[in-house]
Amino acid sequence: MTGVDWGQALQVGIFGFLLVVLVLATLAVCMWLVGWIFNRPFNIKNLFKRDKKPSDNSENEPEEEPEYNPQYKIDDIERYE
Amino acid sequence: MIFDILETGFAGITWGAVMMIIIGAVLLYLGIAKKMEPLLLVPIGFGVIISNMPLAGLMDTIVNGELYNYYIPGGEPIGFFARLFSAGLESELIPIFIFLGLGAMTDFGPIIANPKTLLLGAGAQFGVYFAFFLALVLGFNIYEAACIGIIGGADGPTTIFLTNRLAPTFIGATAVAAYTYMALVPIIQPPIIKLCTTKKERQIYMKPQLREVARKEKIIFPVIAAIIIILLVPESAPLIGMFMLGNLLRESGVTDRLADTASNAMMNMLTIALGLCVGAFMSAENFLRLDSLLVFCIGIIAFGAATAGGVFLAKLMNLFVKEKINPMIGAAGVSAVPMAARVVQKLGQEENPKNFLLMQAMGPNIAGVIGTATAAGIFLGMLQ
Numbered sequence: 001m002t003g004v005d006w007g008q009a010l011q012v013g014i015f016g017f018l019l020v021v022l023v024l025a026t027l028a029v030c031m032w033l034v035g036w037i038f039n040r041p042f043n044i045k046n047l048f049k050r051d052k053k054p055s056d057n058s059e060n061e062p063e064e065e066p067e068y069n070p071q072y073k074i075d076d077i078e079r080y081e
Numbered sequence: 082m083i084f085d086i087l088e089t090g091f092a093g094i095t096w097g098a099v100m101m102i103i104i105g106a107v108l109l110y111l112g113i114a115k116k117m118e119p120l121l122l123v124p125i126g127f128g129v130i131i132s133n134m135p136l137a138g139l140m141d142t143i144v145n146g147e148l149y150n151y152y153i154p155g156g157e158p159i160g161f162f163a164r165l166f167s168a169g170l171e172s173e174l175i176p177i178f179i180f181l182g183l184g185a186m187t188d189f190g191p192i193i194a195n196p197k198t199l200l201l202g203a204g205a206q207f208g209v210y211f212a213f214f215l216a217l218v219l220g221f222n223i224y225e226a227a228c229i230g231i232i233g234g235a236d237g238p239t240t241i242f243l244t245n246r247l248a249p250t251f252i253g254a255t256a257v258a259a260y261t262y263m264a265l266v267p268i269i270q271p272p273i274i275k276l277c278t279t280k281k282e283r284q285i286y287m288k289p290q291l292r293e294v295a296r297k298e299k300i301i302f303p304v305i306a307a308i309i310i311i312l313l314v315p316e317s318a319p320l321i322g323m324f325m326l327g328n329l330l331r332e333s334g335v336t337d338r339l340a341d342t343a344s345n346a347m348m349n350m351l352t353i354a355l356g357l358c359v360g361a362f363m364s365a366e367n368f369l370r371l372d373s374l375l376v377f378c379i380g381i382i383a384f385g386a387a388t389a390g391g392v393f394l395a396k397l398m399n400l401f402v403k404e405k406i407n408p409m410i411g412a413a414g415v416s417a418v419p420m421a422a423r424v425v426q427k428l429g430q431e432e433n434p435k436n437f438l439l440m441q442a443m444g445p446n447i448a449g450v451i452g453t454a455t456a457a458g459i460f461l462g463m464l465q
Contacts, residue, residue, distance in 0.1 A: 021203040
């Protein structure tokens, strides 16, 4: 145990703590940016989906696919060959 | 008659050795009976017992031509544990490779999904710097104070890494204090969290599900994090570099074998070696000193201050964010992964049964590991 240079100690303590905060804050901002870039295309796609209005020209719209009916289930495919 | 032809250890027993054997037995008891960090406390406890056996010579070291039966940093290692200690800890191989394994075991998803929780990891580092100043006031020199302060981060490998560089004679005391307090997280943290928060704050509801994180984000994170942190704090490169490499092995999806080895077989081998080395270093000469006891006392204050620092930063953040965060998750900013996050989850459930804070608390918990390794790098950069 020896005498302490308080000037150096204050520098190490205060500057050190602020640097830890700076490092983690920088990392947080970078990751927020990366997340924003990666998730942006999906958001735009969703935005278009929501904004799409129902078309008046119903003739051009594809017919809805018939619902699955278990009655038509092919149990034994060999029968149809 | 037999004692004339075979040299036994009975004649060499000292009170110091007996005390250390009792301490070793207590560590074994805590590990086995109380299940507190058994993976570490069992090898540490056993290492303490066998290395303090008289005439076993496990930690024999030669300094200036004289043989000592305990390890002296910088000396020539002769005993088996002394050689293991020199090759594994003094060379820093073990703590650094443990960080590789930790990276391979860690899922960064929670901090990528909610990056603001990274700041809570910084809040918990307050304890490190608080203890640093406290140790200085109590008469430790600046190098020893840095090593004692880092105990507040509750990160064993980082504590060993820093102590080995700055104050090697303290390695036993700081390592055991760090691991003991990590094991005692469920006992130490709840009263501090309750003291720093109101019941209403502890009941704040947080959505349990975080957003889904894309695989590309998980791959990019370790690369970006390594570049940013090492650029800002070059001395943290060994720890942060290996931590991020381990995580990249896990997330890349093309190195499953390496990630599996790093997180299982290698990690287990290193844990055994680390535990034995730390335990073996705890000879009566190295450990039974007033300053070791002081290290333990300041260590627990550091740990408490780190917990409180995280909680208060979370409360401060609540003044600025739209969606309130439960301040208890700030307490998980200490590096004890995942114990601190589990404590927060348990307390959250007790206060508000609808709350599932585990995933929310994992963010600050992982940020704590990064923050403590960064703080160690900063100490090294400024003091070495």
